[in-house]
Amino acid sequence: MSIPFKFARGFLYLSALYVALVTPSTLFPFIVGKYAWFRGMVDLALIAFAIGLLFYDGNGAMWTRLKETFRKPLAITVSAFVTLFVLAGFFGVDPAMSFWSNFERGEGSLQLLHLFAFFVLLVTLFRDEKDWRRFFGWLIAGGLLSMAYGFLAASGTSGFLGSQFSEGAGFRFQASIGNSAYVAAFAIFIACYAGYLLWSRYRHRLMAGGAWILYGTLVLMAASFLLAATRGAFLGLLAGLVVGAGYYVFAHRAWRRWFAVGATVLVLTVGTLVFFRDSAFVKAIPGSRIFDISVTAETFQHRTIMWGMALEGWKERPILGWGPENYIQIFDQKMDPAYFKPGEGFGAWFDRAHSVYFDYLAETGALGLFAFLAILAALFWTLFHQHKSAQSVPIRGGSNGLPLAVPKALIMGTITAYLVQGLVLFDVLPIYYNVFSVLAFSTFLFRKEKDVLSSQHRSSWAPATVAVPLALLALAGLVFGSYAPVVKARAYISALQTVSEVNSVDGFKAHFNPALTHWSPIGQEEVVKYLGSDISNLVARGDQPEEVARTLVAYIEPHLFSNNVRHLLMGGHFSYALWENYGRKPEDYVRAEEYYTAAYRIGPTLPPALYSLFDLAMKGGQLEKVRAVGNEILRLWPDAEDVKAVLATP
Numbered sequence: 001m002s003i004p005f006k007f008a009r010g011f012l013y014l015s016a017l018y019v020a021l022v023t024p025s026t027l028f029p030f031i032v033g034k035y036a037w038f039r040g041m042v043d044l045a046l047i048a049f050a051i052g053l054l055f056y057d058g059n060g061a062m063w064t065r066l067k068e069t070f071r072k073p074l075a076i077t078v079s080a081f082v083t084l085f086v087l088a089g090f091f092g093v094d095p096a097m098s099f100w101s102n103f104e105r106g107e108g109s110l111q112l113l114h115l116f117a118f119f120v121l122l123v124t125l126f127r128d129e130k131d132w133r134r135f136f137g138w139l140i141a142g143g144l145l146s147m148a149y150g151f152l153a154a155s156g157t158s159g160f161l162g163s164q165f166s167e168g169a170g171f172r173f174q175a176s177i178g179n180s181a182y183v184a185a186f187a188i189f190i191a192c193y194a195g196y197l198l199w200s201r202y203r204h205r206l207m208a209g210g211a212w213i214l215y216g217t218l219v220l221m222a223a224s225f226l227l228a229a230t231r232g233a234f235l236g237l238l239a240g241l242v243v244g245a246g247y248y249v250f251a252h253r254a255w256r257r258w259f260a261v262g263a264t265v266l267v268l269t270v271g272t273l274v275f276f277r278d279s280a281f282v283k284a285i286p287g288s289r290i291f292d293i294s295v296t297a298e299t300f301q302h303r304t305i306m307w308g309m310a311l312e313g314w315k316e317r318p319i320l321g322w323g324p325e326n327y328i329q330i331f332d333q334k335m336d337p338a339y340f341k342p343g344e345g346f347g348a349w350f351d352r353a354h355s356v357y358f359d360y361l362a363e364t365g366a367l368g369l370f371a372f373l374a375i376l377a378a379l380f381w382t383l384f385h386q387h388k389s390a391q392s393v394p395i396r397g398g399s400n401g402l403p404l405a406v407p408k409a410l411i412m413g414t415i416t417a418y419l420v421q422g423l424v425l426f427d428v429l430p431i432y433y434n435v436f437s438v439l440a441f442s443t444f445l446f447r448k449e450k451d452v453l454s455s456q457h458r459s460s461w462a463p464a465t466v467a468v469p470l471a472l473l474a475l476a477g478l479v480f481g482s483y484a485p486v487v488k489a490r491a492y493i494s495a496l497q498t499v500s501e502v503n504s505v506d507g508f509k510a511h512f513n514p515a516l517t518h519w520s521p522i523g524q525e526e527v528v529k530y531l532g533s534d535i536s537n538l539v540a541r542g543d544q545p546e547e548v549a550r551t552l553v554a555y556i557e558p559h560l561f562s563n564n565v566r567h568l569l570m571g572g573h574f575s576y577a578l579w580e581n582y583g584r585k586p587e588d589y590v591r592a593e594e595y596y597t598a599a600y601r602i603g604p605t606l607p608p609a610l611y612s613l614f615d616l617a618m619k620g621g622q623l624e625k626v627r628a629v630g631n632e633i634l635r636l637w638p639d640a641e642d643v644k645a646v647l648a649t650p
Helices: 003-020 032-055 061-069 073-090 095-100 108-125 129-154 165-170 180-202 209-228 231-251 253-275 298-316 327-334 356-389 405-421 429-445 462-497 505-516 524-541 546-559 565-581 586-602 607-620 623-636 641-648
Strands: none
Touching (some): 003 429, 061 462, 073 095, 073 429, 095 108, 108 429, 129 429, 180 231, 180 429, 209 231, 231 405, 356 405, 505 546, 524 565, 586 607
């Protein structure tokens, strides 16, 4: 393999370290650094690969490999899904958001295109078992670093972010992912890789040093899984164990009786623990939260509400949906009144339906969800088809005739666990990355064609028509998808950390301008939202000179997004604070009312919009408007006692 292709492969190995990165110098430290690193490594791999195609592929071997990649069933379905995902964004309600996403999520079409390139490069470049073994080693290393970070944070080590053991019963392990909900699912994938390496490399040397490292990895993943206490992943693990073991037993009939006994014991044990979940014995078990499974739990109730809203949104745009990253638009426009309980506060703004299936349905429509399911159908079809056609496969770079039952069981069990936990969780990079890795490995493991380098003559122009645009797109991705977001996110955090040094309005502007006016296509909405919130709080206190308060509002107001409910509400809060604290000028009141009304038009069932109009009308003495808005609130929430009390007052 030529040097550029080796570099491309090396960048793919390095990409596995994304999960261990935490960047306190950026907004959303658990997210921004991860996707910037992942995208950067993929872009560098693409550039190296393009250079290889142009100058180091004289016999056309790699060009042939690349073309063959797109003939594989899994590659075809993955390509179809990515294409429909991007089209859904292009025809969605906010194409820019669908493509670029934001700091907090780092997803969208840009991310999926990088994942697609990652998948294609893995399939094209990793042709030997030793390539995959080495890659799994890097994945395990990234996982171990991630867990090590989490334990250092949990022990209270200075400089490490995350939940701590000292939180007591509320502690849930976050690793370096920053969200315990995904640690458990991530641990399942890492355990799968460790299991494969034990089988493929150490099954005849179970006491070798490398095997003990893998045993330790499995123990650490199990501990992390329990400490994360994620119920969806727990149910997924149970389903994965049953399906994976069931498939293995299907190929080895002698084990069927033991499988039946083991599955029965497992179900009865878990069922008993769930039934007695409130007992002192069960609660004393580390990670016992995973047994607290009930359809009446508040988190589950919230999810069912979000799923209903996703269905309502899908009915309006059934073919390609609202576009990736646009569930928040559905939430704003079609919020179910059942989500809000007067007297308890509004709660969180949901930008996801919290289900892989409902998210894809609402955001990419029926076509997108069907394409996603087609990938999984192609994978499972391949697994069962290979069972009928072959029980082993010769793997170049490893031993000949490796039996496939174990890796098939591992893949089937892991993907089943992913599918089950996906019922109540949406995908993020640590999950996406591993799903695409498993799909690429499955494409390699169950290939039909012989792994022989082609030396056939190739045309001189065909690779150039692909390689040159590919390199340019990768360079653009490196700049706009990795470099720019990090610079913008760091600029805001840096300004926030040193804002105490500012002693004038002009100084304040100069201080935040590098973040607010930076050209990154990612993150502007969030910088405006967070900076605007700080300015709103400052103005609401009323302890600044009027000129200063109005200058600060005038500074941030032009940057508000006119189609964003949170920005519109913020604009209303600005004007309301100016009206209340600085002379009650009519123009401020009118401006506040205009902002709140605009937010209400977008989200007619959003409590923040309705209550803002209600409070403003009360303070302004507009009794007819108070009654009108109050009656609308009571129509949606008949038990709103605070509103009843106001309307009952003469």
